[in-house]
Amino acid sequence: NKTISLKERPSGKPTLNNFEISEEEVPKPKDGELLLQAKYVSVDPYLRGRMRDQKSYIPPFELGKPLESGIIAEVLESNNKNFTKGEFVNGMLQWKKFQTSNGNGLNKVDRKHAPLKTYLGVLGLTGLTAYLGLEKIGKLQKGETLLVSGAAGAVGSVVGQIGKIKGCRVVGIAGSEEKIDRIQEKFGFDAAINYKTTTNINKAVAAACPNGVDVYFDNVGGEILDAALVNMNRYGRVINCGAISLYNKTETPTGPRVEPLLIKNSILMQGFIVRDFVKDFGPAQKQLAKWMEEDKLTYLETVVEGFENIPQAFIDLFDGKNKGKMIVVV
Ligand code: NDP
16 A cells, blocks of 8 residues: 655755655554545645645644545445445545545545546536635626636636636636637637736736726736736725745745735735635535536546656646646546
């Protein structure tokens, strides 16, 4: 049985040396427990935050202990009356090929409704983040302009598509020509900006959003957020969902002072953590699934093969190697 632990805390961008793969016995499930085999592992930018020794909304990973993330696993044995051998479950599980669980926090997933992997992406936390961030903070109205960064990623690609479903002008920001073509062709974005080749991102946003920006869904923070803020309309809403451009910084960079802008335009800027809205997950997932059935919502996945490649897949998120949800198939 293989396990991946945090060997040392990364400084700057994570490297493979920060992780350790070790072997252990396959555990035996006790009374009330299940034996699970990992099938699909989600790697996510927020895990970088848990690798720092700092207080946050979720405790940091401990050195020498297995890492964990959202995992779809198969029940191989069950001594728990709520689960049956052969079922699939989704939950926050350890980076181990085999592990036991008492079943707490696990949700059953049914591959008859949708491919199992989608419960880590469009029907899982990243889809829910897109939906609930827009719903709870964005309060998007028909005819408005929605700007989204990280637009070709797991969250961003769903945000943009929901914007189109709601009848908005949708503009995406992403880091390659292939990605900006893809989000327009596959997801129906009205315009897209390559932040890596654009020399003046403020002007590029202004040009792509001739009526200004009503809602900005921020997945990246930093200079792209600064550019979005100067283009916001009165009563604009900014959803601070992620700040991946800052996650590997050893010192937090400072930016322009934004308070005059926020005041002048009565802008709402609010941090968002999807796990604060667990009670809304059921209806939100139902809506996402319905849009998929109606062919209004689609998705991309980058699927990496092999349990040992989980750390590399995670590192690759910071180089933009994924299109859509990054998933490791074990
Ligand atoms: P993505 O699928 O979007 O993958 C990460 C992407 O970020 C990469 O593909 C890359 O795309 C982009 N990126 C990497 N480095 C930078 C950089 N320096 N500047 C700009 N873009 C960069 O990941 P997710 O969809 O899972 O997550 C998106 C964001 O949402 C993250 O910030 C994450 O932390 C956050 N999040 C927040 C949640 C919450 O509850 N608040 C829940 C889930 C996610 P490119 O090629 O375009 O650069």
